[in-house]
Amino acid sequence: MEKLINDQFNKELYSVNLYLSMSSYFKSRDLDGFAHFFRIQAKEENMHAMKQFDYIHQVDGVIAMQEVAAPPNTFESIKQVFELSLTHERLVTKSIYNIVEQALNDKDFATHAFFQWFITEQVEEEATVKTLIKKIEMIGDNSSSLYLLNDELLKRPSVVPDVELK
Numbered sequence: 001m002e003k004l005i006n007d008q009f010n011k012e013l014y015s016v017n018l019y020l021s022m023s024s025y026f027k028s029r030d031l032d033g034f035a036h037f038f039r040i041q042a043k044e045e046n047m048h049a050m051k052q053f054d055y056i057h058q059v060d061g062v063i064a065m066q067e068v069a070a071p072p073n074t075f076e077s078i079k080q081v082f083e084l085s086l087t088h089e090r091l092v093t094k095s096i097y098n099i100v101e102q103a104l105n106d107k108d109f110a111t112h113a114f115f116q117w118f119i120t121e122q123v124e125e126e127a128t129v130k131t132l133i134k135k136i137e138m139i140g141d142n143s144s145s146l147y148l149l150n151d152e153l154l155k156r157p158s159v160v161p162d163v164e165l166k
């Protein structure tokens with residue numbers, strides 16, 4: 001179980017890298033709203049990682065830092081960025097389901113309970129990305145609609161609390 005949670009921690013750190021890369025893609029195209037959206041995503045992923053970091057310590061486990069894979073640094077289109085994000089989130093969801101299933105099998109009820117928060121979070125994240133993919137499909141080649149969405153995304157508040165050491 002400790003290995004599974006350590007691997008999940010590594011996936012959250014990869015998610016930070018992936019979303020910073022996506023944020024950078026938009027920043028270099030002057031789509032500041034999209035860049036802001038993914039910058040906040042990266043911050044949320046860091047919060048996920050730190051929750052798991054703290055949990056491993058709370059149950060007297062050991063954090064084994066691993067190499068974090070490099071994300072793609074080039075993307076084909078705005079839509080492709082969001083599709084990649086959805087594919088990635090679905091993989092993360094599967095990984096969390098696997099941990100929860102294993103926790104039940106092992107009668108590790110603490111880990112089972114801890115990961116319930118992540119199950120709900122994954123539903124929200126996937127729903128957000130799916131909605132944005134639909135909006136981008138509706139926009140098509142209409143640049144004024146694209147800038148309206150960009151402005152909307154610029155207003156996304158950061159709801160991530162500062163992560164404090166437990």
Ligand SMILES: [Fe+2]
Pocket residue numbers: 012015044045048092
């Ligand atoms: Fe996450």
Ligand SMILES: [Fe+2]
Pocket residue numbers: 015045089092125
């Ligand atoms: Fe995520």
